[in-house]
Each structure stands twice: as structure tokens, then as C-alpha cells.
Amino acid sequence: MTDLLGNDLNLQYELLGPEIALVITAALVLFADAFRRELKIGQSAIPAISILGLVVALLLSLLWIDENKDFARLVTIDNFTTFFRVLFIAVTVVVIIGSHEYIERRVSHLGEFYSLLLLSTVGAMLMAGARDLLTAYLAIEVMSFSLYILVSLAKSDTRSGEASLKYVLLGGVASAMLLYGLSFLYGVGGSTQYTEIAAALSDGTSTLELPLLLGLALIIAGLGFKASAVPFHMWTPDAYEGAPIPITAYLSATSKAATFALLLRWFAGPLLPAIDSWQWMISVLAVLTMVIGNLVALQQSNIKRLLAYSSIGQVGFMLMAIVTISDQTGSALLLHLSGYIITNLAVFMGVIAFYNRTGREEIVAFRGLAQTNPYLALVITAGLFSLAGMPLLAGFLTKFILFQSVVSGGYTWLVVTALLASTVSLYYYLQVIRQMYMYQPEGDASRWRLSPTGYLATGAMLVGVVWVGVYAAPFYTAADRAIAPLFT
Amino acid sequence: MTENDSFAVLAVFLIPLGVSLLLMLIPSRERSLIIALTAVASLAMFAVSVYVFLSYDFGGEQFQGVKAWNYMSDVGLLGDEGIQLKVGVDGIAAAMVLLTGIVILPGTWVSWKIQDRLKDFFILLYILTAGVFGTFVMLDMFVWFLFYELALLPMYLLIGVWGSTRKEYGAMKLMMMLLAGSILIFTAIFAIYTEAGLGTFDLVDLYEVGFDEDFQKLYFPLIAIGCGILAAMFPFHSWSPDGHAAAPTAVSMLHAGVLMKLGAFGIIRLGFQMMPEGGEFWAPALVVLGITAALYGAISALRQDDLKLMTGFSSVSHMGYVILGLGTMNVIGWTGAVLQMFAHGIMTALFFLLIGAVYDQAHNRDIPNFSGMAKQMPIWTIFFVIASLASLGLPGLSGFIAEVHIFIGAFRSYPIVGGLAVLTAAITATYLLRMFAQAFFGEFNERWSGLKEITYAERAGATVLVAAILLLGLWPSPWVDRISTTIAATIPGVTL
Known part of the structure; x- marks a missing residue:
């Protein structure tokens, strides 16, 4: 088949197998939830169906390792896409396993919750795979719209509605900016295809300096919002605080990683020829993000807000890799991203388990956790130390490689700033650890245990944090192979 | 050392790491099992570190017991060799391994x-011990730094949970x-890796690169200050x-x-051995900082009432000697610096052991509150006197050997500084003798009549340390041979 311009279109639908599987699962979940009584199934069947669908999608995405194909000139299926597909599916699986109890108790509209979670995963996967501006934009919106609703689903918590409203309004503005920026880019590049924009920008004949600059500024602002880079971060703490904690975890993992997948695709692809125009913008953004994110985190007293600002700070580190973009920094970024996601999920799974028991989310509520539940305290401590970049944990190694690659890329001053910010971050992570280990528990001091799925999720993440920290070679190799198609 | 001895080198950090993992699996109510396990572990670490020290052949190559396992390579920014788990010791590291092995024994008890x-x-x-051992034996810059950080990390919780006196402030x-x-x-590690462009963090390979002189001058201070903070180098000593x-x-x-010796060791490993010309350029600065710290620490110690603070400032002063010795840029001064690292390590460990022993009972360690302790706790007093005499450099004890090397080295390079160093030794004697007179002798303060003599575990620990002090003081050649040949052979800037 060919399109209107006479280009051959490859309509191999099995290329989109994982996405299709997830959309079907999402529909099934909605259906099963609606007819739960008629079908005589329990509440736990719904997460079970979702996980089954995710596993199928995972297997389907593994079929395309080391392939490089595109679907109808809209979606590329290469190692990069596969890497992110696997990552996103894994995140969703972990979130579901670790938080289904929380969801059953504290989230309204169970069926919608799971099906939107699956749909936002589809959006994220397509963000990583898109090779066309409009496909990418639609993918962003699929992910974002699902998340707008998911944020509002916390039962009997007024903060949830407020958070969602803030997120929708600001998200809408950001999308508008992004779309406007993309229209400039279309005007300059003459196409929505990544490859053709790259060709148009690199042949040097374009005289449209100003529109390109405007377009870039708008695109960076729009994506900066999605990645919660300073100064576009204001929604993040509120949304993180108001959302159900599993969604907070999901926001900090998938939504962030998907934005970086898109950033990598765009800034290593169509926008690479214009590197002189955007490099300084991103480096300013990176510095602001890591400095302000980490400094404001110092003052937080709520664990979700603390983690929100800490994740903003982490985005600053990752933006450095975009500034010095190359295959080396790209693979370092993918490695860091995977390490960061595993670490962050470890912390969040721990916080969810804690919240299930206590219903509290202030930092002082963690007092004496080392005595009432030493295992959970260990998981959270390992996660926080890893976020701070302490050795034998994921954060040390992935940050080291990331920073080293940025220095090799010639931006030593950025890394020095990042190291300073990173030291600040240890201070506030230590505040949480201090509460757990140095104080006696308040009130009920008896020992308690997690649920089996709680142990499964936290245990898997703890193993992951240590594994990446001790032996990251497989992850690094995977990241290296994933980044290769972007730089050929 | 033979090929197989690399497993001994490997064992020095695997033992504590393995034991700490093992401990995680033991329920905390099994006290006697924990004690038994740590007893075995401490003896094993001691035995292995003695073996590593003795089997280091000072006539042979610089790095011995070298063995490398591939960790990550040929991926991203890493080249063929990439990051390796590469172990090996030189004479300096062998002495430091022995020091750690000796200190952990009473530390455990x-x-x-x-x-x-x-x-x-x-x-x-x-975990801390594994970090320390790892830093001494690792020959890969990445892994080296990983263990270096690993040694620092547990400090926060160890002080914050089990400490005393403003523990949260001190820990933070x-x-x-x-x-x-x-x-x-x-920053320096990143810059070194990038500048070398070898795609590997292997220290031995990096030593052979021969970095540009301007590069060395720029980055040597980063290492010297960065590691110097841990070595309590003036003016970055205030945490200590x-x-x-x-x-x-x-x-x-x-x-x-x-x-604290890790810091000085880092200055040698990543500073002088990596960037000898930069080190030579900045050596005068080290001399100035070293002698300042020595004098400043000694004078501050004069004014302290808290025994631990006094010892803390005394450590600043003694570590000042180490920095001074490194700055002299001659083999004698350098040998003295490394000997001082060793001697000070043993002697301070003994000090803190004894102070802890009395603090645990009295919950007080202000010198003016004590008086005539020799009557109540004679054995404790004897040990304390030995530690103090070693600290003020009495011939026949460890401190003398180290300090005399440093003083000679200093006189050779900077005669005035040598004079100041000797003056410092005199001040050291003053504050220690002042403490003697107040706390040990004089009229017995009845308030302390309830204090018991130190326990057998503490006596045994103190005995080990005193034996090491005497051994180094009376028969220093095993140390001097290993250290000075390593220095003479491998640090190009250092002259006789």
C-alpha cells in the first residue's frame, strides 16, 4: 500500500502487537469490571487480567529484538522501542502487584483505574516508538489524558480532585505550546516525518532561523512540563501529593521515562542538526532543574512531596545527557533511567506498604520504622541511598556512568553543579532515614508484616537496586544496544 | 607474593562483606551466635592481613598479588578493559591492610x-571495614572510589544511632x-578518565599515561583537598x-x-602516583597545610577538657605530620608519612578504646572531673600511659620511628618547618603530661570509687595494640623496607 505522496507503507500489524494486546486487555478489564457480578469474579480478578495482558504484551515486544522496521511510516520498531516497551510494561506490572491492596481500598472505579493505567502504558510505548510528529503528539496525549483521570481517582481525598484539575489545566497549556512548537517545526522542516525534518535541517539551506528558534523554545517548554523540568514543574508536587500513591509512583517512572524517550528520539534525530540552537536552552533547564528541585526538597515534610522534588532534581541530571547527546551519553542515560526507575519504585512500593498499614504520609510518621518493620526500613533506606548515589546500589553506578559520559562530552561544569546538587539531595534523604533509625516509634510499637504481594514487589525492587548497583553489565549492554539505532 | 596470594588480597574485603551479609540472616536475638561469628571474622581478617603484609616481597615488583576480573567492558564509554575488579597491593597498601587488620580485632571485641x-x-x-579494605587493595579507579564511598556511608548511622554527645550533629x-x-x-576521576582516553579505569594503566603538566597542576589539588578532608587536613578538619x-x-x-588514613592513602594513590608533577608543584602547599594542622591541632588539644575532643585534635595534629611528610618530597619524609599513618592508627585506636572503656561506666570524660585514676584503675592507667608515650614520640615506641623520619625529611627539604615540627612534638608532650597529672595522679576523687577495672575483652584488645606499638617501635624494618622501596621505585618526583 502507498500513501498519497506515493510512499510505500508497511502495514505489518504484528509490529504493534504489544500495543494492540494492551488495548484489548484494557477493554476486557472494563468489561469484566462492569459485569463482575454476572461473571461471578472477585475484585482481584481485575489486576490478574491486567497482569496477564501485560505479560503477553511483554512477550510480543521481545519478538522484535534486533529488528529495525517501521509501521506505516508512523512507528519505528527497533531496539530503542523494544527497550522502552519492556521498561514500561515492567513498571506497570510492578505498580499493579505492589499496590493492588491500596487500590482496592482507596481508589474509586477499579475497572477504569486499571484500564486507564494500561492505556497510558500504550501511550508511553508509542511515544518511544513514534517516527512522526503527529503520532508522537497523539501518543503524548493518550498517556497524559489517562493520567489526568488517574490522578483524580483517590477515594475521599479532596486533594486528589484539586491535583487533577491543576494537572489538566497546566497540562493543556503545555500541550498547546508543544503543538504550536511542532507547527513551527513543520513549517521549517516541511514534513512531520523525523527523517525528513532531519534532512531538511541538515542541508543548511534553511533561512528560517527565527521560526526554528521559536519552535524549539515552545517544544522544550512543552516537554519540560511533561518531564517536570524547572520552571515548568509547578504541577508536580501537587499532582504527586494528591494522586493515589501508585499513580504517583507511575508518574515518577513511566511518565518521566516516556518523555525522555521522546526527547532522545527528537534531539538525537530531527533536531540534532540544530544542536547549536537548543544546547544552551537545555543546559539552562538542566541547571535550574537540578538546583531548584534539590533545594526545595530540603523543606518538605510530606514524603510524597519530598519524592516529587527529588524526582525533579533527578530530571535535571538526566537533562545533562540530552545537552551532550551522543551514543555514549544516550546509553548512559538509558542505564541511569532504568536504575532510577527501579530505585524510585523500590521507595514507592515501600511507601505504599507503609501507607497501607498506617494511612500516614508525613516524614515524621516514619519514626522508629526500623524497629517495627526492619525489612521495610531497609527497603526504603536502600532506595533513598540509591537515589542519593551511594555505592553498591543502583544510583552510584548509573550516576557515575552518566556523569562520566557528560564530562567526556565536554560539559564538566554541568557535572560539578550536578555533584553539588546531589550532595544536597543526600541531606534530605538522610532526614527520612534518620526518622526511621534514630528515633523510637510513636504509639503502636509492635512488629508488623507486609502482605505477600507487598513482599514480592518490595523484594523484587530491592534485589533490582542491588543488582544494578553490583552488576550492571547486562543493563548497560541492553541500553547500549537500544541507543544504537538512533545514531546510525 | 605468588599468583595465588591474590586470593588472600581478595579475601581481606570479601570476609567482612560476607560476614555482614551473613549477619543479616541471623535473628537479632541470637546474641551469642553473633558474637561467635564476629570473633571468628575478626581473627580471620587479622590473620589474612598479616599474611598479606608478610608475603609482600619488597624486592619484587611494585604491585603484587595482582589479579583482575572483568566487570564491564566494550559498552558505552568503556573500552576493552573497562571496569575491572582488580586487586593488588604495593608496600604502602600492604602496611595499611595490616593496620586495618590489627585495629578491627579490638574494635570487634x-x-x-x-x-x-x-x-x-x-x-x-x-560494611565499613569492607570499604576500608577494598580501598586499600583495589587497583581500578571506579571500584576504588566505590569502596571509598562505601567506607563513609555507614558512618552516619553508626554515629547517629550508637553515638553519644551531640550525635546527630556530629553525624550530619x-x-x-x-x-x-x-x-x-x-570531578578529578571524571577528568582523568576523559583526559587519558584509554576507555579503562585501570589504575596501573592510568599511571603510565603521563598526563599533561597543566592538567596535573589543575587536578592534583582536587584530589588533595577531596581526600584531604577525610584525612582531616587543615582547614577541612572541623568534622573530625x-x-x-x-x-x-x-x-x-x-x-x-x-x-582517616584512607584520605592520606587517596592522596598517594590518585594524587601523587597518578599526577607526580602536579604533586611536586603543590608539595610546598601540603607542607604549609601539614605543619599548620600539626601546630593548630596540638595547640587546640591543649585547651580541651573532653578526653575524646583532646584525642580528636591530637589526631588532627598527627595527621598534619602525615601531610607534611608527603609534602617533603623525599623518601625519608614519605616513609615517615606512611609510618605515621600506621603508628597513629594503632595509637589512636588504643586511646579511643581506653576512653570508651571509662566513658561506658562513668558517662563522663572531662579531664578535670577525674583525678587519681591510677589508684582505682591501674591497668587502664598503664595502657593509657603507653598510648600517650607513643603519641608524644618516646623512643622505642611506634610514634618515634614515624616522627623521626618525618622530621629528618622535613629538615632536608625545609629546615624551618622541621624546627616547627619538633616544636609541635613538644606541645604534644605538654598536653599529654597535663592530662597525666590531672587525671591519673594526684588525689583520688571518691566520686569514681564505683568504677571497675576494664574488662578482659578490653584488656586483650589493648594488649594487641600495645604489642603492635612496641613491635613497630623496636623493630621497624619490616615496615620501613616495604614502604621505602615502594616509594623509591614508583613515585617519580620523590628524591632521596
Whole structure:
């Protein structure tokens, strides 16, 4: 088949197998939830169906390792896409396993919750795979719209509605900016295809300096919002605080990683020829993000807000890799991203388990956790130390490689700033650890245990944090192979 | 050393790491099992470190027991060799391994009387020990730094949970200052890797690169200050007395005894051995900072009432000698610096052991509050006197050997500084003798008639340390041979 311009279109639908599987699962979940009584199934069947669908999608995405194909000139299926597909599916699986109890108790509209979670995963996967501006934009919106609703689903918590409203309004503005920026880019590049924009920008004949600059500024602002880079971060703490904690975890993992997948695709692809125009913008953004994110985190007293600002700070580190973009920094970024996601999920799974028991989310509520539940305290401590970049944990190694690659890329001053910010971050992570280990528990001091799925999720993440920290070679190799198609 | 001895080198950090993992699996109510396990572990570490030290053949190659395992390579920014788990020791590292092995022995024994969360204490203590051992034996810059940081990390919890006197303040100050130092080391490591462009962190390969002189001049200070913070180099020493005062006994022992030496060791490994010309350029600065710290620490110690603070400032002063010795840029001064690292490690460990022993009973360690302790605790007093005499450099004890080397080295390069160094030794004698007169002798203060003599575990620990002090003092050649041949052969800037 060919399109209107006479280009051959490859309509191999099995290329989109994982996405299709997830959309079907999402529909099934909605259906099963609606007819739960008629079908005589329990509440736990719904997460079970979702996980089954995710596993199928995972297997389907593994079929395309080391392939490089595109679907109808809209979606590329290469190692990069596969890497992110696997990552996103894994995140969703972990979130579901670790938080289904929380969801059953504290989230309204169970069926919608799971099906939107699956749909936002589809959006994220397509963000990583898109090779066309409009496909990418639609993918962003699929992910974002699902998340707008998911944020509002916390039962009997007024903060949830407020958070969602803030997120929708600001998200809408950001999308508008992004779309406007993309229209400039279309005007300059003459196409929505990544490859053709790259060709148009690199042949040097374009005289449209100003529109390109405007377009870039708008695109960076729009994506900066999605990645919660300073100064576009204001929604993040509120949304993180108001959302159900599993969604907070999901926001900090998938939504962030998907934005970086898109950033990598765009800034290593169509926008690479214009590197002189955007490099300084991103480096300013990176510095602001890591400095302000980490400094404001110092003052937080709520664990979700603390983690929100800490994740903003982490985005600053990752933006450095975009500034010095190359295959080396790209693979370092993918490695860091995977390490960061595993670490962050470890912390969040721990916080969810804690919240299930206590219903509290202030930092002082963690007092004496080392005595009432030493295992959970260990998981959270390992996660926080890893976020701070302490050795034998994921954060040390992935940050080291990331920073080293940025220095090799010639931006030593950025890394020095990042190291300073990173030291600040240890201070506030230590505040949480201090509460757990140095104080006696308040009130009920008896020992308690997690649920089996709680142990499964936290245990898997703890193993992951240590594994990446001790032996990251497989992850690094995977990241290296994933980044290769972007730089050929 | 033979090929197979690399497994001994490997074992020095695998033992504590393995034991701390093992401890995690033991329920915390099994106190006697924990004590038995740590007893075996401490003896094993001691035995292996003695073996590593003795089997280092000072006539042979610089790095011995070298063995490398591939960790990550040919991916991203890493080349063929990439990151390796590469172990090996030179004469300096061998001496430091022995020091750690000696200090951990009494460090483990005196900790058995901790009542609160003994298991967690040992897990963290042994992670710290693994970090220290790892830093001494690793020959890959990445892994080296990983272990260096690993040694710092448990300090926060060890001081914060089990410490005393402003423990949270001390713990946080220590952590933040040491991490600020790490920023500088990080930056230098990144720059070195990029500049070398070999795609590997292998230290032995990097030593052969011969970096540009301007590069060396620029990045040597980063290493010197970054590691210098951990070595309590003036003016970055202020965490050290507070940290020592707050830390529990065994942690003070390891910390002052061994951890601070990591800093000085880092200056040698990543500083002088990597960037000899930069080191030569900045050596005068080290001399100035070293002698300032020595004088400043000694004068501050004169004014302290708290025994631990006094010892803390005394450590600053003695570590000043180490920095001074490194700055002399001659083999004698350098040998003295490394000997001083060793001698000071043992002697400070003994100090903190003894102070801890009395503090645990009296909950007080202000010198003016004590008087005539020799009557109540004669054995304790004898040990304390030996430690003090070693500290003020009495011939026949360890401190003398080290200081005399440093003084000669200093006189050769900078005669005035040599004079000041001798003056410092005199001040040291003053504050120690003042303490003698007040705390040990004179009229007995009846308030302390309830104090018991130190326990057998403490006596045994103190005996080990005193034996090491005497051995180094009376028969220094095993140390001097290993250290001075390594220095003469491998640090190009250093002259006789």
C-alpha cells in the first residue's frame, strides 16, 4: 500500500502487537469490571487480567529484538522501542502487584483505574516508538489524558480532585505550546516525518532561523512540563501529593521515562542538526532543574512531596545527557533511567506498604520504622541511598556512568553543579532515614508484616537496586544496544 | 607474593562483606551466635592481613598479588578493559591492610558489650571495614572510589544511632563534609578518565599515561583537598573532633585509626602516583597545610577538657605530620608519612578504646572531673600511659620511628618547618603530661570509687595494640623496607 505522496507503507500489524494486546486487555478489564457480578469474579480478578495482558504484551515486544522496521511510516520498531516497551510494561506490572491492596481500598472505579493505567502504558510505548510528529503528539496525549483521570481517582481525598484539575489545566497549556512548537517545526522542516525534518535541517539551506528558534523554545517548554523540568514543574508536587500513591509512583517512572524517550528520539534525530540552537536552552533547564528541585526538597515534610522534588532534581541530571547527546551519553542515560526507575519504585512500593498499614504520609510518621518493620526500613533506606548515589546500589553506578559520559562530552561544569546538587539531595534523604533509625516509634510499637504481594514487589525492587548497583553489565549492554539505532 | 596470594588480597574485603551479609540472616536475638561469628571474622581478617603484609616481597615488583576480573567492558564509554575488579597491593597498601587488620580485632571485641541492636551495629561496622579494605587493595579507579564511598556511608548511622554527645550533629556534619570532598574526587576521576582516553579505569594503566603538566597542576589539588578532608587536613578538619566525640568506641577506633588514613592513602594513590608533577608543584602547599594542622591541632588539644575532643585534635595534629611528610618530597619524609599513618592508627585506636572503656561506666570524660585514676584503675592507667608515650614520640615506641623520619625529611627539604615540627612534638608532650597529672595522679576523687577495672575483652584488645606499638617501635624494618622501596621505585618526583 502507498500513501498519497506515493510512499510505500508497511502495514505489518504484528509490529504493534504489544500495543494492540494492551488495548484489548484494557477493554476486557472494563468489561469484566462492569459485569463482575454476572461473571461471578472477585475484585482481584481485575489486576490478574491486567497482569496477564501485560505479560503477553511483554512477550510480543521481545519478538522484535534486533529488528529495525517501521509501521506505516508512523512507528519505528527497533531496539530503542523494544527497550522502552519492556521498561514500561515492567513498571506497570510492578505498580499493579505492589499496590493492588491500596487500590482496592482507596481508589474509586477499579475497572477504569486499571484500564486507564494500561492505556497510558500504550501511550508511553508509542511515544518511544513514534517516527512522526503527529503520532508522537497523539501518543503524548493518550498517556497524559489517562493520567489526568488517574490522578483524580483517590477515594475521599479532596486533594486528589484539586491535583487533577491543576494537572489538566497546566497540562493543556503545555500541550498547546508543544503543538504550536511542532507547527513551527513543520513549517521549517516541511514534513512531520523525523527523517525528513532531519534532512531538511541538515542541508543548511534553511533561512528560517527565527521560526526554528521559536519552535524549539515552545517544544522544550512543552516537554519540560511533561518531564517536570524547572520552571515548568509547578504541577508536580501537587499532582504527586494528591494522586493515589501508585499513580504517583507511575508518574515518577513511566511518565518521566516516556518523555525522555521522546526527547532522545527528537534531539538525537530531527533536531540534532540544530544542536547549536537548543544546547544552551537545555543546559539552562538542566541547571535550574537540578538546583531548584534539590533545594526545595530540603523543606518538605510530606514524603510524597519530598519524592516529587527529588524526582525533579533527578530530571535535571538526566537533562545533562540530552545537552551532550551522543551514543555514549544516550546509553548512559538509558542505564541511569532504568536504575532510577527501579530505585524510585523500590521507595514507592515501600511507601505504599507503609501507607497501607498506617494511612500516614508525613516524614515524621516514619519514626522508629526500623524497629517495627526492619525489612521495610531497609527497603526504603536502600532506595533513598540509591537515589542519593551511594555505592553498591543502583544510583552510584548509573550516576557515575552518566556523569562520566557528560564530562567526556565536554560539559564538566554541568557535572560539578550536578555533584553539588546531589550532595544536597543526600541531606534530605538522610532526614527520612534518620526518622526511621534514630528515633523510637510513636504509639503502636509492635512488629508488623507486609502482605505477600507487598513482599514480592518490595523484594523484587530491592534485589533490582542491588543488582544494578553490583552488576550492571547486562543493563548497560541492553541500553547500549537500544541507543544504537538512533545514531546510525 | 605468588599468583595465588591474590586470593588472600581478595579475601581481606570479601570476609567482612560476607560476614555482614551473613549477619543479616541471623535473628537479632541470637546474641551469642553473633558474637561467635564476629570473633571468628575478626581473627580471620587479622590473620589474612598479616599474611598479606608478610608475603609482600619488597624486592619484587611494585604491585603484587595482582589479579583482575572483568566487570564491564566494550559498552558505552568503556573500552576493552573497562571496569575491572582488580586487586593488588604495593608496600604502602600492604602496611595499611595490616593496620586495618590489627585495629578491627579490638574494635570487634570491645563492641560486644553494646546492648542495643548489636546485629545491626556489626552489619554496618563490617560494611565499613569492607570499604576500608577494598580501598586499600583495589587497583581500578571506579571500584576504588566505590569502596571509598562505601567506607563513609555507614558512618552516619553508626554515629547517629550508637553515638553519644551531640550525635546527630556530629553525624550530619561528618557526612556532609566528607561528601563535599567526594565531589572533588569525583570531578578529578571524571577528568582523568576523559583526559587519558584509554576507555579503562585501570589504575596501573592510568599511571603510565603521563598526563599533561597543566592538567596535573589543575587536578592534583582536587584530589588533595577531596581526600584531604577525610584525612582531616587543615582547614577541612572541623568534622573530625566532633565526629570522634560523637562516635561509639569501635567506630572512633576505626574512624581515627583507619578511615582517616584512607584520605592520606587517596592522596598517594590518585594524587601523587597518578599526577607526580602536579604533586611536586603543590608539595610546598601540603607542607604549609601539614605543619599548620600539626601546630593548630596540638595547640587546640591543649585547651580541651573532653578526653575524646583532646584525642580528636591530637589526631588532627598527627595527621598534619602525615601531610607534611608527603609534602617533603623525599623518601625519608614519605616513609615517615606512611609510618605515621600506621603508628597513629594503632595509637589512636588504643586511646579511643581506653576512653570508651571509662566513658561506658562513668558517662563522663572531662579531664578535670577525674583525678587519681591510677589508684582505682591501674591497668587502664598503664595502657593509657603507653598510648600517650607513643603519641608524644618516646623512643622505642611506634610514634618515634614515624616522627623521626618525618622530621629528618622535613629538615632536608625545609629546615624551618622541621624546627616547627619538633616544636609541635613538644606541645604534644605538654598536653599529654597535663592530662597525666590531672587525671591519673594526684588525689583520688571518691566520686569514681564505683568504677571497675576494664574488662578482659578490653584488656586483650589493648594488649594487641600495645604489642603492635612496641613491635613497630623496636623493630621497624619490616615496615620501613616495604614502604621505602615502594616509594623509591614508583613515585617519580620523590628524591632521596
